[in-house]
Amino acid sequence: MLYEGAILAVLVVWWFLRDWRATLIAAVALPLSVIPTFLGMNYFGFTLNTVTLLSLALVIGILVDDAIVEIENIARHIRMGKTPMQASLEAADEIGLAVIATTFALVAVFLPTAFMGGIPGKFFKQFGWTAVLAILASLLVARLLTPMMAAYLIKQPKHSETQDSWIMRHYMQTMQWCLRNRLLTVIATAAFFVGSISLIGLLPTGFVPTADRAQTQINLELPPGTTLQETLAMAESTRLAAQNAPHIKSVFSSVGGGSSGDTFAPGAAVEVRRALLTLSLSHRRDRRESIKEIESQIRNQLAVLPGVRFQVGPPDNGGKMQIVLRSDDPLALLEAAHATERDLRTLKGIGGITSSASLVRPEIIVRPNFAKAADLGVTAYTIGEIVRVATAGDYDINLPKLNLSERQVPIRIKFPNIERSNLDAFAHLAVQGKNGPILLTNVADIDIKSGPAQIDRLDRSRNVKLDVELGSRSLGELYKEALLLPSLKNLPPAVKIVELGDTQEMQELFASFGIAMGIGILCIYGVLVLLFKDFMQPITILAALPLSIGGAVVALLLSNSALSMPSMIGMIMLMGVVTKNSILLVEYAIVARHQGMDRFAALVDACHKRSRPIVMTTIAMVAGMLPLALGFGVDPSFQLPMSMTVIGGLIASTILSLLIVPVVFSYVDDTKQYLRHKLVRPAKKSNDN
Numbered sequence: 001m002l003y004e005g006a007i008l009a010v011l012v013v014w015w016f017l018r019d020w021r022a023t024l025i026a027a028v029a030l031p032l033s034v035i036p037t038f039l040g041m042n043y044f045g046f047t048l049n050t051v052t053l054l055s056l057a058l059v060i061g062i063l064v065d066d067a068i069v070e071i072e073n074i075a076r077h078i079r080m081g082k083t084p085m086q087a088s089l090e091a092a093d094e095i096g097l098a099v100i101a102t103t104f105a106l107v108a109v110f111l112p113t114a115f116m117g118g119i120p121g122k123f124f125k126q127f128g129w130t131a132v133l134a135i136l137a138s139l140l141v142a143r144l145l146t147p148m149m150a151a152y153l154i155k156q157p158k159h160s161e162t163q164d165s166w167i168m169r170h171y172m173q174t175m176q177w178c179l180r181n182r183l184l185t186v187i188a189t190a191a192f193f194v195g196s197i198s199l200i201g202l203l204p205t206g207f208v209p210t211a212d213r214a215q216t217q218i219n220l221e222l223p224p225g226t227t228l229q230e231t232l233a234m235a236e237s238t239r240l241a242a243q244n245a246p247h248i249k250s251v252f253s254s255v256g257g258g259s260s261g262d263t264f265a266p267g268a269a270v271e272v273r274r275a276l277l278t279l280s281l282s283h284r285r286d287r288r289e290s291i292k293e294i295e296s297q298i299r300n301q302l303a304v305l306p307g308v309r310f311q312v313g314p315p316d317n318g319g320k321m322q323i324v325l326r327s328d329d330p331l332a333l334l335e336a337a338h339a340t341e342r343d344l345r346t347l348k349g350i351g352g353i354t355s356s357a358s359l360v361r362p363e364i365i366v367r368p369n370f371a372k373a374a375d376l377g378v379t380a381y382t383i384g385e386i387v388r389v390a391t392a393g394d395y396d397i398n399l400p401k402l403n404l405s406e407r408q409v410p411i412r413i414k415f416p417n418i419e420r421s422n423l424d425a426f427a428h429l430a431v432q433g434k435n436g437p438i439l440l441t442n443v444a445d446i447d448i449k450s451g452p453a454q455i456d457r458l459d460r461s462r463n464v465k466l467d468v469e470l471g472s473r474s475l476g477e478l479y480k481e482a483l484l485l486p487s488l489k490n491l492p493p494a495v496k497i498v499e500l501g502d503t504q505e506m507q508e509l510f511a512s513f514g515i516a517m518g519i520g521i522l523c524i525y526g527v528l529v530l531l532f533k534d535f536m537q538p539i540t541i542l543a544a545l546p547l548s549i550g551g552a553v554v555a556l557l558l559s560n561s562a563l564s565m566p567s568m569i570g571m572i573m574l575m576g577v578v579t580k581n582s583i584l585l586v587e588y589a590i591v592a593r594h595q596g597m598d599r600f601a602a603l604v605d606a607c608h609k610r611s612r613p614i615v616m617t618t619i620a621m622v623a624g625m626l627p628l629a630l631g632f633g634v635d636p637s638f639q640l641p642m643s644m645t646v647i648g649g650l651i652a653s654t655i656l657s658l659l660i661v662p663v664v665f666s667y668v669d670d671t672k673q674y675l676r677h678k679l680v681r682p683a684k685k686s687n688d689n
Contacts, residue, residue: 008623009064013071016616021153022071025146029067030060032145033138040133046126055130058573058642061624062106063134065617066099066142069584072613074150088151096143098587101531102580103139107132108523109576112516118508120565127569168611171658175607178659179600185663189547189656196550203553204562205476207506209637210319212284212291218242218277218298221309221354224361224453226273231255234308235275241305245297247282247289254278292319296471299351309354311469319470321478322501326463329494333357334452336495337464339487344468347481351469359453364426366444373443377434383444386431390415423448458498465500474562479503506564513568517575521545524579536672537590541582543664548578548653555648561641570645577621577646578653584610585661599669603662611658618654622647 010030014023034056046052073095077087114128115121164172178185220238222231235253242251255275281287281294289297295312302310313319323340327333337357344353366387368380393399393412401408419425427441440446456463470478482488488497499507521542528538552574556567588610592602628636628643 008626009061009620012616012620012623013064013068016612016619017071017075019075019154021155022075022150025071025149025153026064026067028149029138029141029146030063032141033063033134036137036140037130037134040137041130044126044129046130049126051123051126052130054639055127056134057628057639058569058625058646059131059134061617061621062577063138064620064624065580066103066138067146068616068620069095069099069102069613070142070146071150071154072616074147074154076609076612078154078156084154084156085151088147088154092143092147094591097531098584099139099142101528101583101587103135104527104531105524105579105583106135106576108527109520109572109579110135112519112523113572116512116516118505118512120505120509120512123565164608168608171611172604172608175659175662176604178663179603179666182663182666185660186667189660192550192656193546196546196553199550199553199557200563203556204474205506205510206474206562206564207502207509208565209562209641210292210313210470211637214281214283214291215314216279216281216291216295216298216312217314218279218302219311219315220275220277221359222273223307223359224273228255228272231272231275234305235277237305238275238277238302238308238310241301242277242279242298244301245294247287247294249280249282251280252278292470292472295319295469296351299469309352309359311352311354311467313351313469320501321468321470321475321482321503323466323468323482323488323503324458324463324498324500325466325491325495326458326461326498327492327495328461329492330462332492332494333462333464336487336491337466340485341466343485343487344466344482346485347468347473347478349472350478351471353466353468355464355466356454356456357452357464360450361453362421362448363451364421364423365447365449366426366440367447368444376438376443378431378438378443382431383440386429386440387426389413390426390429391420421448463498475502475506476562509565509568513572516572520572520575524575528583532587532590534590536668537586537665540586540661540665540668541579544578544582544653544657544661545575547656547660548574548649551652552645552649554652555644556641558648559640559644561644564641566638566640566642567645570642570649573646574649574653577618577650578657581614581618581654581657582661584614585657586665589662589665599666603665607658607662614654614658618650621650 010023010027013026014020017023037056041047041052070092073091074084074087077091078084080087082090110128110131112128113124114132116124116128218238220231220234222234232255235255239251239253242248253275254277256272279298281291284291287294298312299310302312311320323344325333325336325340327336334357337355341353341355341357344350366383368383370380373379373383391414393414396410399410399412401410415425423446426446427439429440430437431440431443432438433443456465468478468482483497491497525538525542528541529535532538552567552571556563561567585606588606589602592605593599597605625643625647628639629647630636
């Protein structure tokens, strides 16, 4: 994806300038920006991994932007009849402040993401720093190398001036109409913005999209007490049933796994009542169904299997919602968990539901009679030790050893499995008293009851986890609907909901991104104030930010993508690029005003001179995103929302910014004139008096 994006970005330069020399200069800027980035990554201890490569693929269009702006400006000066050397010097001096401002605006956007907290911060530290290093390297190349290469490589064209294209002529007419009808333009823009905000509610929300790696899993759990042979038989039945679903290439079964603390946690204590089936699917290019649809069909095939709980899909694939109930009252917690599970099953579009409170197992309860035990000199510790040795055997260090020629074999003595449910066997266990051995039944009450198969604790309180497979639903939408269920709205006072898993990480993600975006906007404003030495005109540049929201939201809706981590990455990037385009316009208009032009003429000239590099950089950026949007690579589920956010937002903001930014500039200038008239003139009068 990195190579395809770079090639497409360079082809955009050739398409606009039709000069292989200028194209070569832009092409050279890419590797010369990436190579110093590797040096910076090595200094920070980063590696070439999924995160850093994703960052480079995302900014590949940005890396050529500065060079495009420099080259286009130099080419424009050459068309005015100047020599390549003179054009390079004057063009580089003219565009210098704008290029520096746009670069530091991008740095101000990406750098706060490197300092995000929580789980998202672990991901974005390397992402943010890699992007910042690449952007700073592209600035050095654009300011130092690009003008030098242009002075020696670009030749004067045969015709010094070219007429505007019909697109440029129509754009200039539309822009001037907007300047003459400012109020109508602002009203239309406000309506577009309000419509964009209203569309956000239609977007599903989630943490990360479900990955499609042409592989899925089936986790099986049988009732406590199930033997290995029974688990093997159920795993085979599951394999045969799953293979009836389409696009299943092979199934690998593994019996004996899971955890006593978390039903489907990998890499924990082995239990023979659990099994894992790994299913290899056809490649996503060879099927129309998504992995969610295939998993839904697998669930339908497994629904006929009796006496087994199953989850379809890897546990770390972002495909489930977890609701955790916590309480110090076991009975209230159990009742709330059962009621919540019943209500959750009424939700539409979900997959299976599993609860850590659903399974019970028979257990022998030995309850000491403390009065009798005290009379006979038997302690509760002694009773517990006798029961433990009878059921599980003694500790390894206390076991007698059978000495062989090469090794020692420990001898463990305990009840055979068939006797563990025999109350008479327990009743006749001998317990040491003060006057000799005593039968266990004389100092304790023995009974068989049922209890929870596992007891989980969170912060020393009991908890029950309910895992809901998302199916065709999004995490945010399903979680909001679940919270409105009667069982969760009317929880007993002793029972609380705890956000864990993807739900917690999604909340952290949106909170962290909100803070990062706010800090980014403040940093952009601060950078622009320092560079332009003006507190008002940076507002013109920031006014372009809301214009990108509509395009991004529409693109996400059309691609059926959720508002999640990758789309938020696209939003962050969009902030910098949209600001960059506005800076090119505003900076030229400010310089033209300082040179004596009136406001209308300065804005018209700025739009005429800077619209072409803005469109070029936008198309180069879109071209760099196309490989991500088209799904080049192994799994496009993460890249698609991110690239569609950038592409949709860029197209909308570029079209609107070229028309709206001049209007906002004029309003801000009017405000400056008004404030100057109100604040400066009274001061002068008081000084005269």
